Amino acid sequence: MTGFRPVADLSREERAKVGALVAGHPVFALYWAAALDAAAARDRSRSARLEPEGVILGIDFDGLSIYTPIGAIRDAALLSLTADPRPLELHLTPDQAERLRPACGDRLALEDGLRFYARPLDDLPEPDLACRRMGAAELEPLRRFYTAHYPATVFSAWMLALPFVAIVEDGSPVAAGGAIARSGSRAMVGNFLVDPARRGEGLAGRVLAGLLAVLRAEGVTTALLATNDLNPAACRVYERAGFALVERRVQLDLRAA
CATH class of the missing domain: 3.40.630.30 (Gcn5-related N-acetyltransferase (GNAT))
Known part of the structure; x- marks a missing residue:
């Protein structure tokens, strides 16, 4: 993907910038910490695209890539995500989803509300x-x-x-x-x-x-998880187990091009 680099290749200053951007988000702060750990172990499945006032975090799984924009993301960077031909899961703010949705075309397989939960394990x-x-x-x-x-x-x-x-x-x-x-x-x-x-x-x-x-x-000591509005049964299981809602986003699932 154009503009994305493995986290292992980012400079100390670039890593510090991303750390400041995710600091107010418990889930994304964990994503970033895990990405740094993976980079130290020479794993190159985590990537980032730095923007002047934001960052897009990427992670590759078997058969799926997930992108999470954080902070202010320009249209060009946001729209570039649709150039990735692989199956994608995008975790977006409502504003980002509004800007990106038209560019998804017939690749848009699903749109759903994304819920992030947290629970202390004491x-x-x-x-x-x-x-x-x-x-x-x-x-x-x-x-x-x-x-x-x-x-x-x-x-x-x-x-x-x-x-x-x-x-x-x-x-x-x-x-x-x-x-x-x-x-x-x-x-x-x-x-x-x-x-x-x-x-x-x-x-x-x-x-x-x-x-x-x-x-x-x-x-x-702290567990976090994500689930969707379209899965109310799972939401009930997690809430009964003591998880509390900490953040919401919009999830767009894109088919392979």
């Missing part, structure tokens, strides 16, 4: 012993599970280390979820999926509780 229920941490040996069963029931997911192999948990019955996952970004004492959780045939049994809440317990045991 008081958690006892985790379900059936919810266990996944490792490399479970990668392919998890891939099959997500491909079968949630092909648009951002699941990637590196998430297993962040960590990732599941309830497995008869050798196959029936519910799963994990961290998708992590830095210091904060973690972003997501990718929660329940086998459609098993919905309504409370499996999502069990997986969420199990994941939060693993994260707290590893020193995480």
